[in-house]
Amino acid sequence: xxxxxxxxxxxxxxxxxxxxxxxxxxxxxxxxxxxxxxxxxxxxxxxxxxxxxxxxxxxxxxxxxxxxxxxxxxxxxxxxxxxxxxxxxxxxxxxxxxxxxxxxxxxxxxxxxxxxxxxxxxxxxxxxxxxxxxxxxxxxxxxxxxxxxxxxxxxxxxxxxxxxxxxxxxxxxxxxxxxxxxxxxxxxxxxxxxxxxxxxxxxxxxxxxxxxxxxxxxxxxxxxxxxxxxxxxxxxxxxxxxxxxxxxxxxxxxxxxxxxxxxxxxxxxxxxxxxxxxxxxxxxxxxxxxxxxxxxxxxxxxxxxxxxx
Amino acid sequence: xxxxxxxxxxxxxxxxxxxxxxxxxxxxxxxxxxxxxxxxxxxxxxxxxxxxxxxxxxxxxxxxxxxxxxxxxxxxxxxxxxxxxxxxxxxxxxxxxxxxxxxxxxxxxxxxxxxxxxxxxxxxxxxxxxxxxxxxxxxxxxxxxxxxxxxxxxxxxxxxxxxxxxxxxxxxxxxxxxxxxxxxxxxxxxxxxxxxxxxxxxxxxxxxxxxxxxxxxxxxxxxxxxxxxxxxxxxxxxxxxxxxxxxxxxxxxxxxxxxxxxxxxxxxxxxxxxxxxxxxxxxxxxxxxxxxxxxxxxxxxxxxxxxxxxxxxxxxxxxxxxxxxxxxxxxxxxxxxxxxxxxxxxxxxxxxxxxxxxxx
Numbered sequence: 001x002x003x004x005x006x007x008x009x010x011x012x013x014x015x016x017x018x019x020x021x022x023x024x025x026x027x028x029x030x031x032x033x034x035x036x037x038x039x040x041x042x043x044x045x046x047x048x049x050x051x052x053x054x055x056x057x058x059x060x061x062x063x064x065x066x067x068x069x070x071x072x073x074x075x076x077x078x079x080x081x082x083x084x085x086x087x088x089x090x091x092x093x094x095x096x097x098x099x100x101x102x103x104x105x106x107x108x109x110x111x112x113x114x115x116x117x118x119x120x121x122x123x124x125x126x127x128x129x130x131x132x133x134x135x136x137x138x139x140x141x142x143x144x145x146x147x148x149x150x151x152x153x154x155x156x157x158x159x160x161x162x163x164x165x166x167x168x169x170x171x172x173x174x175x176x177x178x179x180x181x182x183x184x185x186x187x188x189x190x191x192x193x194x195x196x197x198x199x200x201x202x203x204x205x206x207x208x209x210x211x212x213x214x215x216x217x218x219x220x221x222x223x224x225x226x227x228x229x230x231x232x233x234x235x236x237x238x239x240x241x242x243x244x245x246x247x248x249x250x251x252x253x254x255x256x257x258x259x260x261x262x263x264x265x266x267x268x269x270x271x272x273x274x275x276x277x278x279x280x281x282x283x284x285x286x287x288x289x290x291x292x293x294x295x296x297x298x299x300x301x302x303x304x305x306x307x308x309x
Numbered sequence: 310x311x312x313x314x315x316x317x318x319x320x321x322x323x324x325x326x327x328x329x330x331x332x333x334x335x336x337x338x339x340x341x342x343x344x345x346x347x348x349x350x351x352x353x354x355x356x357x358x359x360x361x362x363x364x365x366x367x368x369x370x371x372x373x374x375x376x377x378x379x380x381x382x383x384x385x386x387x388x389x390x391x392x393x394x395x396x397x398x399x400x401x402x403x404x405x406x407x408x409x410x411x412x413x414x415x416x417x418x419x420x421x422x423x424x425x426x427x428x429x430x431x432x433x434x435x436x437x438x439x440x441x442x443x444x445x446x447x448x449x450x451x452x453x454x455x456x457x458x459x460x461x462x463x464x465x466x467x468x469x470x471x472x473x474x475x476x477x478x479x480x481x482x483x484x485x486x487x488x489x490x491x492x493x494x495x496x497x498x499x500x501x502x503x504x505x506x507x508x509x510x511x512x513x514x515x516x517x518x519x520x521x522x523x524x525x526x527x528x529x530x531x532x533x534x535x536x537x538x539x540x541x542x543x544x545x546x547x548x549x550x551x552x553x554x555x556x557x558x559x560x561x562x563x564x565x566x567x568x569x570x571x572x573x574x575x576x577x578x579x580x581x582x583x584x585x586x587x588x589x590x591x592x593x594x595x596x597x598x599x600x601x602x603x604x605x606x607x608x609x610x611x612x613x614x615x616x617x618x619x620x621x622x623x624x625x626x627x628x629x630x631x632x633x634x635x636x637x638x639x640x641x642x643x644x645x646x647x648x649x650x651x652x653x654x655x656x657x658x659x660x661x662x663x664x665x666x667x668x669x
Contacts, residue, residue, distance in 0.1 A: 205363050206396035208383040210457065211413035220409075224400040300400055 051284075057277040065271045075274040085262065085279065092242060092258040095173075099180040099241035100234050103188040106181070107233060111192030112218070127193060133186045141182050142250045149175050171252055179247030184237040191236065195229030196222070228298040235294035239287055259283055312375055314339035314497055315360065315465065321368030322355055322521075329355040331521035332369065339464070342491050342498040344512035346505070347544070352521040353501045357467050360499065361388045373465070384413070389458035390467040393474065395450055397442045397457070404429065404438035407456045414461065428456040432486075448479045455490070465497040472507060484510050505546065509533075517541050534591065535660050542589040542662065547619075549595070549630045553586040562656055569604060569626045573656040580664070587662045592619065593633040594658040597642055603653030606630065610646050611639070620644055622652060 061070040079085050114126045133141065148154050149169040159165040169175060199222065207221045208214070223230070245260040254261045259279055266276040313336035322330040330352045337343050345353040358364045360371060362383035371378040378386065389410065397406050404425045411421035429438055432452040442450060451471065458466055468487075472480045488511055491498050502508050508515045509529045517524040517532065517540075524544075525537040536542035542550050553567030558580075562573040565586035574588045596603075597620070606622040609629070618639055620632045630652060634644075644650070 200394070200396070202392055202394055202396040203398060205383075206390070206392060207398075207409075207413075209361055209363065209388070209390050210410040211384050211387070211461070212409075213384050214382075216413070220413075221398070224398070227400065 054277050055281055058274055058281055060274045062271055062274060067271070067273050075272075075278050079275050079278040080282075084257075088257050088259050088262045089282075091256050092260075095176060095180070095248075095258060096238050096241035098173075098177060099184055100238045102177060102181060103184045103237040104230065104234055107185060107188035107192050108230075110189050111196055112222075114189070114193050115196035123193075127190070130186045130190050130193070133182075134190070138183055138246060142179055142246055145175070145178055145182065146170065146250065149178070173252075175251040176247055179251040180241045180244060183244060183247065184240050187240070188233045188237050191229055191233045192226070195226050199225050224300070227300045231294045231298035234297075235291055238290055242287065242290075243283065313337055314341075314374060315499070316372040317356070317360075317369070318372065319369035320356070320359060320366055320371060322352075322359060322364060323367045329521055330359065330366075333521075333523055335516060335523065335526065337497060337499065339497055340495050342500065342511055342513045344500045344502055344508035344515045345518060346502060346508050346515055347518035347524075349503060350520075351518040353503075353516075353518050354469055355521075356518070357390070357469055357499060357501050361390050361467055362386045387461060387463045388465055388467055389461065389463050390469060391451075391454050391458050391471040393470040395454040395474075397450060397453055399442055401442070402438065403434065403440045403442060403445065403453055406442060406453055407460050409457060410461045424460055425456075428460050429453075432456050447475055448483065451475065451479075451483060452486075455487075459490070459494070463496065465499065468498065468500045470502055471500075473502075473504070480507070487511060517544060519544070536589060536662065538662055538665065539587060547592040547631060547633065548589040549592060549628075550587065550589050551628070553588070555580045555582055555584050555586040557582055563661065569624055569628055572659065574659045574661045575657055576661050580661075585662070585664055588659045589662065590654050590659050592631040593617075595630070595632045595652050595654050597622075597632055597634065597638070597644070598651045598653065599642060599649075601651050601653075603651040604630075606650055606652055608644050608646050608648045608650060611644065622650060624652070 057067075058075050059071045059073070061068050061072055061074075114123055118126060146153070150156075151166050151168070151170065153170070155169060156166040159167065203221050203225065204217055207217050212220055243260060244258075245264070248254060248258045248261050254265075257265065259282075263276045263279050266272045266279065315335075315337040317333050317335040317337075320330055320333040320335075322328075333352075333356060345356060347353050355364065359366050360373075360378075362378060362381060362385075373386070373388070398409065401409065404422065407425040407428055408421040411424060416424070426435075426438055429435060432455060434449060434452055434456065437445065437449065437453075442453065445453065451474075454471070471487075472483050475483060484507060487498070491511075498511075500508070500511060512529060514526060515529050515532055516526045519540050525532055525541045527535075532541065533545055533547075536545060536548060539550055542548045551565075551567060551569060551572065553565040553569075553572065556564040556566050556571075558564065558576075559573075561575065563576050563580060563586060565572045565574050565588065567586070572588070574586065580586070604624050606624040609621040609623050612619040612621070617633050617635055620634055620639070622630045622632060624630055632652065642648075642650070
């Protein structure tokens, strides 16, 4: 009974497959591409279309505070050659670059301690403490820093108690970095912790077995193994800091302006949507460049050789 | 007396939840090829890791070349290991992998490249130097791992199941290669494996371990023919263990009676009546006949193992025997499952298990 039914089913399925099989084999991935359609639609509607519109707007004109379709390159030349834009661009690059260096430099030893030095329970706890800030309000955390750093804030009150200060902690490069690191550090540490947890421990043992001291293992095994993760940490920190609006606004009072601040200012003063779009598009181009640089660096020497082959 | 090159003295390793190595004593001579064998979890790999300094013993001592290794970190021991997973550095090229130990010794760039290329050449990997590790086949990667371990010309090489990831064909080729390297270099090889064929093919001596303790140390043929206890006899696989009790002695042979019947077994030392008479008879020492004298049994099945076949026979009384036979003998007797057979052997070929040590 069972044997018979199995045979029937088997031959039925064979028959069912016989006709369509060549077509399925010929167009490999009909089903996968069907499944991909929702993602493509999503990307088209919510990413590609606004992006194209953003680029189109850069060529439009504003006449008596009203946006009109046109095709002028005036917006581009005015923005790209304006000293304000150039200063803001350099400033934003320096700020985001500093955040990137600080984030990687601070996150690496922290992640190393969490991944390699803590026990399993302490490690889980540390990861939980890192995940919580990622999902809590960034704005709230910046307000908290204002209370800590302001001239009448907690830090200055404590310093005043021992006869120091008040120090101008809020409103400069220091407080800006504090704000940006609040945004980037938890993510940077998390990326590195997960990457370090994925390192093959036998590689570390093999290095020691082959004469590598504990201290040199970091340089010779851990950092080379983490190359893609370090590149990802750096690009993520840079992208977050580069486009951030909240920290420059609340921690420095917009002076000097970053590119995000400049976009808002441009829109506010005279509804210059096209010029704001020029800044926006320039930022996107720079982010794309930074991302590809990160990609290139993440592959490493041996990886690049493989890709070139 | 000659001092051993590697001496394990009451070596002990306890983890929080289990006792991995229990008071192991072992002397390994310089230039010897020794294999540590046993089922998984028997402590063979832990012993190797203790020699390499990757784990700290919780008791006892290891001496290499007469020097105590107590407090000597792994990176100062020069006891390179070939890992089961190979542990090649994926971010380095083949040549850089091989040169890695030299780089750690601060050998100059040109010199370490020359020596790395020399070893690659020696292992048949000339022309692979600039490749990525990922671009190599399993066998080539294995050779890179061996070259990397030998490039500093150490006096000992540790191997932790190095061939288990390879397919059967490659495994045999690498065995030959390892054998050749051992002969040419004349250094000590300590080889951990669970594969009997590898240990038999390669090792001068084998060490059988179980549950953290050494069960027997000896030349492969001696351990095979004269197992020290029931565990070793069963681990060796091709032995048939017969349980029994000593009943007396006649003409230099012991009379032994057990559930399967009465047997005669030689013994080097006298044994009192009533003591254990467990003995083993090797699978290739048993004669099969259609009828006549001997243990009566029924053929259960056959297993083809190359030049010979293993015949599984169920003995009346419950035991299962393995008998090794040539193909033509099997055909002559028409051994098919269900066939009744008689098993017999020369009593001189039976091996009486030494009496279990008195419980402390």
